[in-house]
Amino acid sequence: MTEGLKLTVEEGKCVQASAYVPADNFTEYHVREDVDVMFKISIAVLAECLNIFGSAEESSLKMYYRCEGSPLLLVLQPQSVHNVMTDCEISTQTPDSLLDLRDSDADEVAKLVLKAPAFLALLADLERSCDVLELNLSPEHPNVSIVTYGMQDRSCIDMPKSSDMVSSFSCEQALTLRYQLHHIRLFMKALALSSKVVLRFSSNGVLLLQLKLEKEDQRQMFSEFYIVPLLDD
Amino acid sequence: MKCYVPGPNVKVLGRTIHALARFGDELYLESLVDCVRLRTLNTAESAYAMVKFNKNFFSYFNYNYNSNNDNDGPKCKISMKSALNTFKSPAHMDKQVENLEIKLELDQCKLIFQFKCKHGIIKTHYVSILDSKVTQAVYTKDLVPNRITSSQRILSEAISNFQSSDDQVTLEALSHSILLRNYIDDNIDLSKIIRTQINIKSEEFDSYTVDEETAVTFTMKEFKALLTFAEALGLPIQIQFETTGKPIVFIIHNGTTLEAHFVLATTKPDVTTQASTTQKSSRVERNKRKDSSNLTESASKKPHLEEDISKCLDEDSHLFNFVDIPNEEIPTNNCDNSVNVENNNLVDIKDCDNIPASPTSKTMIKSLFKKCFESTFDPRSTQDVVLAGNSDSE
Numbered sequence: 251m252t253e254g255l256k257l258t259v260e261e262g263k264c265v266q267a268s269a270y271v272p273a274d275n276f277t278e279y280h281v282r283e284d285v286d287v288m289f290k291i292s293i294a295v296l297a298e299c300l301n302i303f304g305s306a307e308e309s310s311l312k313m314y315y316r317c318e319g320s321p322l323l324l325v326l327q328p329q330s331v332h333n334v335m336t337d338c339e340i341s342t343q344t345p346d347s348l349l350d351l352r353d354s355d356a357d358e359v360a361k362l363v364l365k366a367p368a369f370l371a372l373l374a375d376l377e378r379s380c381d382v383l384e385l386n387l388s389p390e391h392p393n394v395s396i397v398t399y400g401m402q403d404r405s406c407i408d409m410p411k412s413s414d415m416v417s418s419f420s421c422e423q424a425l426t427l428r429y430q431l432h433h434i435r436l437f438m439k440a441l442a443l444s445s446k447v448v449l450r451f452s453s454n455g456v457l458l459l460q461l462k463l464e465k466e467d468q469r470q471m472f473s474e475f476y477i478v479p480l481l482d483d
Numbered sequence: 484m485k486c487y488v489p490g491p492n493v494k495v496l497g498r499t500i501h502a503l504a505r506f507g508d509e510l511y512l513e514s515l516v517d518c519v520r521l522r523t524l525n526t527a528e529s530a531y532a533m534v535k536f537n538k539n540f541f542s543y544f545n546y547n548y549n550s551n552n553d554n555d556g557p558k559c560k561i562s563m564k565s566a567l568n569t570f571k572s573p574a575h576m577d578k579q580v581e582n583l584e585i586k587l588e589l590d591q592c593k594l595i596f597q598f599k600c601k602h603g604i605i606k607t608h609y610v611s612i613l614d615s616k617v618t619q620a621v622y623t624k625d626l627v628p629n630r631i632t633s634s635q636r637i638l639s640e641a642i643s644n645f646q647s648s649d650d651q652v653t654l655e656a657l658s659h660s661i662l663l664r665n666y667i668d669d670n671i672d673l674s675k676i677i678r679t680q681i682n683i684k685s686e687e688f689d690s691y692t693v694d695e696e697t698a699v700t701f702t703m704k705e706f707k708a709l710l711t712f713a714e715a716l717g718l719p720i721q722i723q724f725e726t727t728g729k730p731i732v733f734i735i736h737n738g739t740t741l742e743a744h745f746v747l748a749t750t751k752p753d754v755t756t757q758a759s760t761t762q763k764s765s766r767v768e769r770n771k772r773k774d775s776s777n778l779t780e781s782a783s784k785k786p787h788l789e790e791d792i793s794k795c796l797d798e799d800s801h802l803f804n805f806v807d808i809p810n811e812e813i814p815t816n817n818c819d820n821s822v823n824v825e826n827n828n829l830v831d832i833k834d835c836d837n838i839p840a841s842p843t844s845k846t847m848i849k850s851l852f853k854k855c856f857e858s859t860f861d862p863r864s865t866q867d868v869v870l871a872g873n874s875d876s877e
Contacts, residue, residue, distance in 0.1 A: 368602055371579075375606075377568050392605070402611035403565045413603035 252281055258348060259293055265433050266349050266476040267440075275469050287315065289342035291322055299338040303328045318344070351476035356452040360387045360421040362394065366444040366461065368415035372396070372407055373438055376431065382480065383431045387451065388424035398431070417446070427455050428480040437461070437475045444473075455479035484514035484557045484587040487543040493580045493598075495741070497573025498715045499534050500566050505708030506532045506745075510566045511617040512594065513558040514546045514587065523563065524618055529748035530705045531620040540740040542582070557587050560614040561594055569596045569608045573715075589615065622746050624723045624732045628694035629656050631722040635713035637688070638720060641681045642710060645703070649679070651750075652706060654731075655698040656724075660684045666700050689719060697726040699749035709733050709745040724749070 254272040261267075273279040281287055303309055307328050314323040324338040376383070377400050384397040392408035394416075411419035437459055441447060444461040451457055459475040488496055499521065503510060507523030507530070514520075519541075522533045538544045546556050570576070579600050586595040589612070598606040641663050645652070651666035664680040667673070685691040713720050713735050724731035731749050736742035 372604070375571060400565070400568065402562070403568070404609040405568070406607040406609070408605040408607070410603050415602040415604075 264478045268474045270472045290345040291340050356454040359453050360451040362449040363417040364447050365415045366447045370441045385427045387421045433477050440473050485545045486541040488583040489542045493583045494577040497570035497576050500570045502712035504563050508563045511560050513617045514556045531746040534743040558617045559612040565610040622730050627723045627725045629724050630692045632689040634719050639710050645679050652703050653700040656693045701747040701749050
């Protein structure tokens with residue numbers, strides 16, 4: 251896209267995660283405007299190529315993609331070592347249809363803006379042994395409560411909208427949603443890098459989580475997670 | 484039962500739960516008129532722990548607020564796993580938690596922990612009650628002949644010298660010193676193990692009464708757990724014991740708010756291992772003296788860190804790890820004068836000038852490839868076998 255680079259992954263048609271890097275994060279960014287530039291590559295291979303000098307090493311990167319069917323070319327140069335360069339070529343595939351979890355018929359029923367580090371601390375404290383997370387949202391106190399069920403025990407975290415980790419809260423009607431805790435854990439890594447998180451709940455229960463990553467130089471990157479709820483049987 | 488625990492004490496309670504979790508799988512809670520008792524017992528029933536929190540540990544305490552006519556006070560049993568889940572990271576708890584409310588709802592079969600945290604967040608854990616009975620161990624502590632009070636630091640330092648594989652420790656109480664050593668099973672090949680023995684003189688302890696010389700063996704895991712607990716709270720440990728076969732009791736208390744009893748079963752130390760220990764230490768050939776950095780510290784009242792580590796290689800080419808914490812006040816301005824008389828006829832080190840050389844590499848290698856120097860060694864037996872191929876073919 252002309253606006254920036256977007257990477258999307260899916261798991262089991264239940265979770266879709268994307269990372270969006272706006273064009274102004276790159277020193278140079280050229281994309282043909284008349285066609286959709288979209289292709290599929292293995293994320294494991296891409297991650298391996300990007301970390302080829304070790305994850306601690308800061309490298310500069312050039313990426314090239316010619317046209318459909320041609321490989322993605324990566325040129326990496328570590329900043330600390332001169333005259334060392336890697337040239338990676340990742341073959342690309344035609345993309346499968348991406349899951350469209352953004353349902354235009356379903357309205358947004360609740361929106362929650364939280365501070366990411368505090369939210370991460372809450373999630374990290376959840377019991378590891380249970381697998382379902384229940385989320386109760388209501389316009390009345392306590393506005394948000396997170397319930398997990400263990401072997402015999404029940405744990406409950408209440409978060410009123412007055413809490414200073416809640417930047418904004420809007421919810422018209424009480425609702426209860428259940429998600430796989432395993433899906434929730436997937437975004438914890440991204441949460442650790444973020445400063446702010448927006449949770450949007452649509453009327454069909456799909457949770458859209460938007461994370462804002464802020465770098466020192468004020469440039470921003472975003473990631474999005476769509477998580478499908480568990481339905482009552 | 485209903486009580487409020489103020490923020491700093493939540494950490495203490497968390498530490499307690501973690502210490503108790505090293506003992507048993509179930510946690511018994513009993514509420515009395517003026518205190519709350521937490522107990523646990525391990526499955527083998529060889530270790531028992533009880534921690535009593537007095538009324539003033541809590542900012543609000545009502546032992547029987549739902550006023551059933553039960554005079555004993557409410558009690559319950561919960562699984563240790565649930566308790567651990569409730570107190571996940573005691574180290575950070577005091578920073579996050581402002582106060583904790585504990586409620587025992589016997590009608591609902593729930594023990595409720597409600598944490599009021601920073602950011603106005605409330606975490607509530609509803610823990611199921613497994614049973615409403617408690618156990619009580621019978622042990623004597625005040626009338627026993629041997630009573631030692633020690634700062635936890637001395638014992639932790641002594642224990643840190645042991646191998647992580649050592650699962651039992653023998654405490655031998657003599658009239659003027661105690662010996663701590665790892666317990667060695669009869670069936671283990673003696674050439675494959677490291678023996679550790681630590682001698683601590685009676686002067687190192689805050690109080691020392693040994694009326695009946697004895698040796699008791701108990702498990703290391705629980706001992707370490709209670710040391711960690713004492714360390715976290717910075718409290719001294721009282722050790723009270725009788726003789727082999729009778730339980731040893733460790734008491735940790737701060738006088739006002741809490742008192743913890745850890746009771747461990749003891750077993751008889753193995754007679755043969757014990758004999759060989761003394762025998763071997765008298766046959767010491769070499770020793771290496773390591774001066775501790777603490778020599779520069781003034782000869783203060785506090786326990787000396789000065790350690791003589793004599794690493795000895797005895798005739799069986801068998802490592803014997805011996806650490807002695809001496810009682811002599813060492814004149815620190817002049818290292819040359821320091822005289823250490825060690826116990827067990829080990830070695831007399833007259834002064835520091837005479838630091839014996841470390842074992843030469845020849846001896847080390849000799850003991851490493853000892854088999855090659857044996858008269859029965861047949862070089863032909865290894866000729867055809869390439870044990871380690873050339874690493875580089877060129």
